[in-house]
Amino acid sequence: MKIVHVIFSLKTGGAETMLVDVLNEQIKSSSVELIIVNNIYDLTLIKCIDKRVKISFINREPKSLNILKLLKLNYLIFQINPTVIHCHNHNLAPLIKFTGTSKICLTVHSLNMPLKHFTKYNQVFAISDAVRKDILSRSGINVKVVYNGIDFEKVEYKENINSYSPLFSILQVSRLDYKLKGQDVLLRALAILIHDKGIKYIKLDLIGESNNNSDKIYLENLVHELDIKDYVNFLGLKRRDYVYLNLKSYSLLVQPSIYEGFGLTIVEAIAAKIPVLVSDIEGPMEVIGGGKFGEYFEKANHYDCASKIEKLIMDYSNQHRLDKINRSFEFAFNTFNIKNTANNYLKEYALL
Template sequence: MKITHIIYSLNTGGTETMLVDIANEQAKTEDVSVIIVNKSINEYIAGKFHDGIKTYRIEREPGSRNPLKLVKFNLLLKEINPDVIHCHNHTLINLIKWPLKGVKYLTVHALNYPIVNFNKYDKLFAISESVKKDILSKGNYKVQVVYNGIHTELITQKKHFKPDAPFKIIQVSRLNHTQKGQHILIEALSLIKKNNPKLQFTADFIGEGESLDYLKKLVDKNDLSQNIRFWGNQTRSFVYQNLHKYDLLVQPSLFEGFGLTVAEAMAAKVPVLVSNINGPMEIIGNGEYGAYFKSEKIDDCADKIERIIKKYEFQKITTLKAYNYCFANFSIESTSEKYLNNY
């Protein structure tokens, strides 16, 4: 089967990372190529594609309507002549100007996704049941759920469940507090510090984004500069090799279609605490494989963190169940197989 994935840019986002993993896994048995439309390319990410994958760069300026780039794109697609055309942004279908035999698919990576181009695709993939439900609330589309996958075998597992002081918390995501809710966690930690001044804890935020300055000021305002550190972007290898050193991952998102870092923490046998929104709650089995707090409620977030700390020894049972569930449902092998079976 000839599969061509199409994406606008190749930066450090979750969609791009997922594309690399899926393409590499599919290339073990299929003829896989990737077309990157825009010039915006992170060479480190691009270098992660396996040698057997053909990658093509159209090198269009983002947002450009240069007709020569459009012709180049369509000539290339016609030359490849794929059986499967798998798009990772809904507007990519509008770049295809000539009739092709390939069946056209779109992966919907988020909630509240624009539906304007959905009917131009033969089938939609949703990264969670929550995203599928959101799509179907807007129309009678053909949708199949395929969870995002992770390399569970590359993640180091936690072995000790008697945390030493300080209690170590980690949060991994783009620094965009209006979506990811990092300010909720910071305010919750401030509340914990006021209520339990003797409790020693640290919180590391991994990621970059437009909210960095705002979050740093919030840390200073709450006198948490000795507790909270911002590590910036780190490689996935760094995250996979260091997650197990933490005692808790907190994902306080305000809206989220899935929540890949939650699954990664489960694979590391690290306890997780998420806001009770659809995507992350789906990952933790509505509380069976992790803890949750009321979305946007600072006091409830603080309360749940304190409960986890006080009864930490009980987390070992939950994390083992979470690990087994993650391995069965969120491995990259499972994700690739489901895509191949549904093309």
């Protein structure tokens, strides 16, 4: 089978890093190529792709209708003549004029994706049941779910949750976009724990950068307003290998998202065998099995978030917590493993 994956840009993000892992798995059994349409890509991410995967760069300016770039894209697909064209942006289909006998499919990586071009694809996949339900409720199209996954072998895990640490360290990993990712909710919860509950042996690290500097400025100002600057660190964007190496050193991962179709960082934390606390929205709740494999709080409610963190601190090392972490790891390993993701796509391609 000859597969070509097409994406507009390859910057560090959930969809892009998952795609890299899928490429590296699928190349083990199939002929796989990647086309990056726009001139936006992260070289460190490119270097993570298996050398056997041929990568082609169209180098189009974003949103440009430059006819030469579009001809280059289509001629390249014509030359490859793939069995399957797998798109990772919903509006790629109108640019791909030549498909020949190839089947064309799309993976939807987030909620509220525009539906305009869905009928141009032979098959649409959703990364979670939450995304599937979102598409179904707005279009009546019942797409297939292929769960995102990670490479569990690359994530270092905490050997012993009972190991003593005088500091309760919290991690949050996502783009600094508080209206979507809810970092302000977590900061306000932290302030309650510090000032109202007197919990001083605590810190919060935030990994990620903002698409526009205004979000970071807002969050930094909020930190000063809440008087918690001694407890909060903005670490900026970190490579995935850094995250995979250091996750195990934290006491807890909190994902306070307001909107989230899945939650790959939640899976990564479970793989590192640290507890997770998420907002009670469909995507993250799906990752923690409806609450069986992680803790949750009411979306956008910083009081409830603070209460759940306090409870985690109080009963952190009991046997129930340890048992839950082990059950969570087993569930995530069987459900959100990148080997399953890549192989499930191969099975679906064969049905097209």
